[in-house]
Amino acid sequence: TIVYIILDAFRWDYINEVDTPTIYNMSENGIHAEKLISSAGFTQRSAMFTGTFADKTGNFTMFSYDPANSPFRFIKPFRYFLKLLDDYKLISSVLRHRIIYPLTKKYASHAPTAWIPFEVLHLIGVTEDVKPIYEPNAFGVESIFDIMHSENIKFEYLMFPVINGQDETALEETLKRTEKEADIYLLQFSNSDELCHKYGSESKKRHDITAEMDHKISLIQKRFEKYYDKVTFVLVGDHGMMDTSEIVDVQKIINSHANKQGLRHGKDYLLFLDSTMARFWFFKDRAEKIIKQILNSSELLNKGFIITNNIANKYRIPVPNRRYGDLIWWANPGILIYPDYFHKFEKYNAMHGYDSYHDKMKGFAIIYSKDIEPKKIPEVKLIDICPTICDLHGIRYPKENEGRSLLHDK
CATH class of the missing domain: 3.30.1360.110 (Domain 2, Phosphonoacetate Hydrolase)
Structure with a gap:
């Protein structure tokens, strides 16, 4: 059984013995990719689950110019009236979340309006989430999920947007489903993204945030190691974060x-x-x-x-x-x-999405199990996560994979 945990925007240097003892212990006793270079843009799931980049998957940012297929195209006749409401936070928010978002479900699995101006919203399409990414043929190229479906590998998907930025819910649902005996559990903790945006990546509050996330991981580790004879944990900080200047x-x-x-x-x-x-x-x-x-x-x-x-x-x-x-x-x-x-x-006081080679934009990766041979790898890429998961399962790589498995990195 594999437990795959994305720690959203969890920078490589957040790991230490004081704030994150569980993650630190896994890093010292497992395979630790000390720095991870993310993909450019805002579609990290595409890179990690296909093993290739935006120029092949076709997914680069969350939103695109796509008037013909826009999940918001039904508002076009009302755009000039709605434009008058753009600057009224409460009214605009209610319209976006309570009325428009549910209506987009006819066209896409997840299409939030964000704060895109009503006047041009009908021109905008979504990229990764037209279909749920865990369904077959959800990406522009073959993904891990396509292979898992074809080989009848049982998985539990508890990541964005199924559980959207709610860490307590992610923890509860994961613990609740432990006994489902899936081959792989995929979950995501997002407070390192959401709260560090607000308080800053160098703030005292950040230490509290990462400590709380570490505690959640310790609960998951104890639960799964108690229930399963052999369990492998894969932890990935998919990108970093830096304070704005x-x-x-x-x-x-x-x-x-x-x-x-x-x-x-x-x-x-x-x-x-x-x-x-x-x-x-x-x-x-x-x-x-x-x-x-x-x-x-x-x-x-x-x-x-x-x-x-x-x-x-x-x-x-x-x-x-x-x-x-x-x-x-x-x-x-x-x-x-x-x-x-x-x-x-x-x-916001901190942001990501800058040059992915900048040190503060880098995440990390850890593979840990009780019988794994520890090793340190100085630096890997986000696309390397895809073949790593495949090797842990013993399945073939997606056809467009360009990544290198951490299990084979010397």
Whole structure:
């Protein structure tokens, strides 16, 4: 039996003997990949379950430009009325969560509106969660789940979005299902992401957060080791987190300068704001030229950079691409785009989604069982998790896998 636990945004250097004694003990007595380079973008599940990158899976960020298949396309006739409600937090939140989100279930398994402006919401599609990722053919390429279905491997999926950021629920459901005798349990703890965003990755509160997560893992370890003769734990911090040093209102800068030059958002160009990326689609030739001039102006010049073909090739990013953007501006580490389409009313003190090779963007991986031979591996990639899980199960790798199993790394 394998217990696979994702610790969302749990940075490699959070592990220590004081705050996280359970994780520390596993790292000292198991296979410990001390640093893990995540995939660029915001679709880490695609990388870890297929063993390849966004340029092959087709999944790079949570949202894409997809007016024909948008799960929000039904609001198009009402978009100008809804636009009037965008700045009213309570009313807008109720509309988004209680009315619009349930209606999207007809088109996608999980399609939150976040804080995407109502005026352009009908143009936006979702990527990873059109189908539940644990179902067959959910990704653009073959995944671990496709193989597990074909080989009748029994699994319990308790990760996002089945359990969405609720660590207590994840713990309770995992302990409750221990006796189901699945071949693999997949779960996720998210407080290291959600709460460290709020309090900061270097704050005193972060130590309390990681200590509480460690306690949950200790409860799971005790329960599973008591019930099963042989159990292997796989712990993965899928990416890191770093405190923000400066805030940039990209939306205000872009739209104000563009308006002065006669461009209209939603008509001449479309802007989508992730926390660390500004993505653009152009509907008029002159719009691209003007937007590039704004991005290279003094207000933004030293805050980030336009992703060129060379950068895209290095990070395996599928751009330029009509789905993800004709042009993408990537913020420098520590620069926070605010407001963005995920955080409109609350500024965060820490963020991820920066250069995945930056040390503070790195996670970790641990494989632990009572009979495993301990070893240290200095650095691995997130895609290496896929073949590792396959080897632990004794199943073949997905067809597009490019990862290297931690069991074979010397």
